[in-house]
Amino acid sequence: MSLFIALGGVSYGVATGSIDSREIEDGSIRNKDFKNGTLRGNEAKRDGFGGGAIKESTLGKVPDADTLDGVDGPGYKVRWALVNANGDIEEQSGGFTVASKPLANGQPATNPNIYLNAGSSLVGKGLSVSTALANTPAAAFNGDTSVGRCNTAAINCVPAGTNVDNVLVVRSLVNNGDATSAPRRFYVEVTE
Numbered sequence: 001m002s003l004f005i006a007l008g009g010v011s012y013g014v015a016t017g018s019i020d021s022r023e024i025e026d027g028s029i030r031n032k033d034f035k036n037g038t039l040r041g042n043e044a045k046r047d048g049f050g051g052g053a054i055k056e057s058t059l060g061k062v063p064d065a066d067t068l069d070g071v072d073g074p075g076y077k078v079r080w081a082l083v084n085a086n087g088d089i090e091e092q093s094g095g096f097t098v099a100s101k102p103l104a105n106g107q108p109a110t111n112p113n114i115y116l117n118a119g120s121s122l123v124g125k126g127l128s129v130s131t132a133l134a135n136t137p138a139a140a141f142n143g144d145t146s147v148g149r150c151n152t153a154a155i156n157c158v159p160a161g162t163n164v165d166n167v168l169v170v171r172s173l174v175n176n177g178d179a180t181s182a183p184r185r186f187y188v189e190v191t192e
Contacts, residue, residue: 077192079118082132083170085183087114095119099167100159107159112179114170115150115157118190121165122149126191129170131184143184144176 087101129147150157
């Protein structure tokens with residue numbers, strides 16, 4: 001009986017003025033529970049602070065922010081061409097020519113791709129393409145575009161003279177999955 005009474009007794013603890021993790025329920029502590037300046041970055045979970053929790057004026061300059069992978073930002077050059085739905089260059093920054101398009105260079109009408117010669121090797125260059133809209137009453141605000149460099153393991157360009165490192169291929173249609181859908185104007189960019 002005395003064993004039963006001893007086990008049923010009251011427990012107590014001595015307050016030491018400090019609390020450790022055993023006494024805190026996960027997710028129960030909020031920013032307001034910390035005294036300003038007491039929480040260090042290495043004590044917070046990775047990416048745990050949002051933009052509103054950081055005073056941007058206290059941040060220093062990002063090391064080497066004026067370069068991109070060791071190259072001065074102004075050292076990168078972007079060239080572009082605007083190509084119409086017929087596959088002709090309307091405007092450009094320079095250096096592009098049409099290498100092939102439907103019904104030219106022996107390319108059949110069933111191949112809707114446009115092949116542009118960039119004038120220099122595209123190996124290691126960035127390529128991007130986007131649909132370009134025309135300011136006409138029937139302007140289409142939709143379409144699919146894709147771009148790639150010829151002469152790669154993934155892309156073997158067929159029209160004569162196009163399967164070389166300085167030619168890119170663009171498909172810009174209402175629906176790229178349907179080669180018979182209407183062609184779209186496009187901008188293509190090469191980042192050098």
